[in-house]
Amino acid sequence: MGVSIDEAVSTGPARDHTPSARRLGGRGRSVLEVALLTVLAVVMLFPVLWMIETSIKENRDVYAIPAKFFGFTVTMDHFKDVFVAPGGGRSALSVSFLNSVVVAGVSTVLSTVLGVPAAWAYSRFAVKAKKDQLFFILSTRFMPPVVVVVPIFLMYRQVGLIDTKLGLILIYAAFNVPFTIWMMKGFVDEVPAEYEEAAMLDGYTRLQAFWRYTLPLLVPGIAATAVFALIFSWNEFVFAIFLTSSDTVRTAPPAIAGLIGGTTVDWGLVAAASVVFALPVLVFAYLVRKHLVAGVTLGAVRR
Amino acid sequence: MAGIEVTALHKRYPDGTVAVDHVDLSIGDGELFVMLGPSGCGKTTTLRAIAGLERQTTGDIRIGDTLVNDLPPAERDIAMVFQFYALYPHLKTRDNLAFPLRAEGLPKPEVRERVNEAARLMRLGPLLDRRPRQLSGGEQQRVALARALVRRPRAFLMDEPLTNLDAELRADMRTEIKHLQGELGATMVYVTHDQVEAMSLGHRIAILNKGRVEQIGTPLEVYDRPASLFCAAFIGSPPMNLIEVEVADGNLRSQGGLVLPPPPGLPRDRRLVAGVRPEALEVTEPGVERSVPARVVSAEWLGDEIIYVVDHSGQRDVRVRMPPTVRFAADAPVGLRHTGGTPAVYDVSTEELVA
Ligand SMILES: Nc1ncnc2c1ncn2[C@@H]1O[C@H](COP(=O)(O)OP(=O)(O)OP(=O)(O)O)[C@@H](O)[C@H]1O
Numbered sequence: 001m002g003v004s005i006d007e008a009v010s011t012g013p014a015r016d017h018t019p020s021a022r023r024l025g026g027r028g029r030s031v032l033e034v035a036l037l038t039v040l041a042v043v044m045l046f047p048v049l050w051m052i053e054t055s056i057k058e059n060r061d062v063y064a065i066p067a068k069f070f071g072f073t074v075t076m077d078h079f080k081d082v083f084v085a086p087g088g089g090r091s092a093l094s095v096s097f098l099n100s101v102v103v104a105g106v107s108t109v110l111s112t113v114l115g116v117p118a119a120w121a122y123s124r125f126a127v128k129a130k131k132d133q134l135f136f137i138l139s140t141r142f143m144p145p146v147v148v149v150v151p152i153f154l155m156y157r158q159v160g161l162i163d164t165k166l167g168l169i170l171i172y173a174a175f176n177v178p179f180t181i182w183m184m185k186g187f188v189d190e191v192p193a194e195y196e197e198a199a200m201l202d203g204y205t206r207l208q209a210f211w212r213y214t215l216p217l218l219v220p221g222i223a224a225t226a227v228f229a230l231i232f233s234w235n236e237f238v239f240a241i242f243l244t245s246s247d248t249v250r251t252a253p254p255a256i257a258g259l260i261g262g263t264t265v266d267w268g269l270v271a272a273a274s275v276v277f278a279l280p281v282l283v284f285a286y287l288v289r290k291h292l293v294a295g296v297t298l299g300a301v302r303r
Numbered sequence: 304m305a306g307i308e309v310t311a312l313h314k315r316y317p318d319g320t321v322a323v324d325h326v327d328l329s330i331g332d333g334e335l336f337v338m339l340g341p342s343g344c345g346k347t348t349t350l351r352a353i354a355g356l357e358r359q360t361t362g363d364i365r366i367g368d369t370l371v372n373d374l375p376p377a378e379r380d381i382a383m384v385f386q387f388y389a390l391y392p393h394l395k396t397r398d399n400l401a402f403p404l405r406a407e408g409l410p411k412p413e414v415r416e417r418v419n420e421a422a423r424l425m426r427l428g429p430l431l432d433r434r435p436r437q438l439s440g441g442e443q444q445r446v447a448l449a450r451a452l453v454r455r456p457r458a459f460l461m462d463e464p465l466t467n468l469d470a471e472l473r474a475d476m477r478t479e480i481k482h483l484q485g486e487l488g489a490t491m492v493y494v495t496h497d498q499v500e501a502m503s504l505g506h507r508i509a510i511l512n513k514g515r516v517e518q519i520g521t522p523l524e525v526y527d528r529p530a531s532l533f534c535a536a537f538i539g540s541p542p543m544n545l546i547e548v549e550v551a552d553g554n555l556r557s558q559g560g561l562v563l564p565p566p567p568g569l570p571r572d573r574r575l576v577a578g579v580r581p582e583a584l585e586v587t588e589p590g591v592e593r594s595v596p597a598r599v600v601s602a603e604w605l606g607d608e609i610i611y612v613v614d615h616s617g618q619r620d621v622r623v624r625m626p627p628t629v630r631f632a633a634d635a636p637v638g639l640r641h642t643g644g645t646p647a648v649y650d651v652s653t654e655e656l657v658a
């Protein structure tokens with residue numbers, strides 16, 4: 001129903017009987033709504049727009065005072081600098097982007113592969129002290145990364161995981177597994193156990209029944225969960241900056257942060273790198289939006 | 304097909320609930336065996352133990368000659384139809400039917416042939432290319448039955464398969480299941496809490512209460528001579544009137560003076576209750592021979608019959624089934640007399656049938 005308040009009020013015979021004061025009230029409310037939403041949108045979107053604008057301005061315009069909102073010269077140089085080193089060849093930033101892809105991708109796969117079967121087991125079987133176990137799993141997420149990063153740094157130094165992609169992958173997976181278990185348990189609970197039981201009577205083992213009956217029904221949930229895990233790993237900053245240092249290992253967030261802090265800051269490059277960094281998550285979330293919605297509304301199973 | 308032998312089956316859940324309490328069942332090859340009982344009496348648990356979905360605490364289950372205690376469901380070669388049909392939502396009817404056959408690794412032509420045969424039996428032809436979502440409840444149930452059929456299992460287990468259907472469809476499906484079972488000579492264990500279903504379907508009925516078997520018998524036996532007060536109060540709609548009686552002058556006599564013929568071999572020194580079916584009583588004009596004075600409390604007019612609820616001294620709410628032509632007003636003084644054969648008599652303390 002795409003009927004706005006104004007349309008609903010101003011069409012049809014009912015209009016004649018509507019007191020004008022109420023009509024005004026309705027219109028006034030919607031004007032207020034639009035105004036508030038506009039303010040909100042401007043406040044929320046301004047940094048994003050400014051970032052995009054900066055990424056395509058020439059340096060002259062970036063540093064212009066007063067700032068130029070319109071009428072600057074458009075250039076793609078900053079984006080080139082993100083990927084190509086000044087003397088030719090790959091830039092350090094592009095390497096860190098690749099690292100981000102590897103670290104976020106592998107850790108997401110890992111946490112999904114570990115978390116989904118665990119969620120299934122917690123949902124289907126009578127596990128001893130199930131509630132306590134689930135609470136313990138959740139409790140590992142209570143502490144923010146910055147609280148645990150020092151002990152983890154020390155442990156990683158002992159086992160030689162400092163400044164390795166594997167180290168980051170493991171810590172991200174460890175952080176995402178509890179989340180995956182909790183979120184997926186909800187989805188598994190929604191799929192009636194009878195599917196698996198029917199399959200078991202039909203001659204499949206329990207694992208086959210899970211694999212062939214339940215898993216396909218969980219795809220929307222898995223997609224939704226994986227996207228959240230991916231976003232966490234992709235954006236993660238604290239672990240990345242403490243546990244890695246070399247250009248060949250660093251992921252994009254600390255690498256972009258590293259651009260700021262010299263005597264001069266190349267804001268054009270920072271903005272361009274940030275745009276490149278933000279895009280994949282947006283695109284990915286857009287591609288799986290159907291699954292995200294389906295994931296949230298999976299409860300619509302006919303029972 | 305094969306018979307099913309359940310010996311001293313006991314199931315205690317981890318939380319301490321005893322769902323099944325030393326149940327013995329002996330289900331013959333080709334028998335349609337109904338388990339009937341109120342909610343929570345352990346019907347589903349028993350069925351799931353037979354299927355292998357639940358491991359019993361103690362006791363043995365045999366299917367045919369095989370002791371199946373330690374066999375996983377897949378190796379027991381039985382089919383189960385669930386209350387919630389558990390049709391695979393992603394698959395068309397055709398593939399839902401073929402699924403169990405693919406598990407066996409049958410060659411494709413044979414799969415197709417068996418699917419078509421089951422579809423013909425259950426008249427699913429036009430529905431083969433639809434998904435469960437596109438089927439009505441009754442159609443889904445037919446598909447679920449067909450899926451149980453294709454595998455030609457040694458026995459069928461059905462857990463309240465008709466509960467989700469409306470009354471009319473339920474009656475149709477009942478007929479269909481009975482017909483099918485006869486045609487295939489299938490061993491079938493059918494769980495329900497609906498006594499009409501149990502009566503009309505079962506070759507034999509087991510009545511369960513709190514995890515125990517109260518009675519096993521043919522529908523007629525179960526109706527005529529309920530083995531316990533529980534069965535007497537459970538079977539029949541309305542169920543038997545339970546009237547306290549004592550033996551006097553070679554007759555059974557209620558407090559209010561109602562006289563019933565005594566069954567042979569009655570113990571003398573115990574408190575007794577007679578189970579009298581509503582159709583074994585009659586409401587008469589007051590003062591008719593052998594009648595005792597009573598008063599009509601209410602009348603339920605059901606079209607083909609009237610159920611009168613009457614009070615007679617000391618005995619409240621006696622239900623009497625009468626033809627619709629006989630009318631008495633509420634509160635009218637009437638007579639009440641017994642017209643049936645010898646009633647079932649129960650011991651009040653043991654709650655069991657004594658004669
Ligand atoms: N997983 C379980 N854990 C603990 N108790 C259970 C479990 N499943 C069933 N019970 C209990 O066991 C008893 C028997 O349950 P069951 O499901 O066999 O009853 P039912 O006869 O099938 O009832 P209904 O007609 O309502 O389906 C009930 O008291 C129930 O609460």
Ligand SMILES: [Mg+2]
Pocket residue numbers: 346347348462
């Ligand atoms: Mg049940």
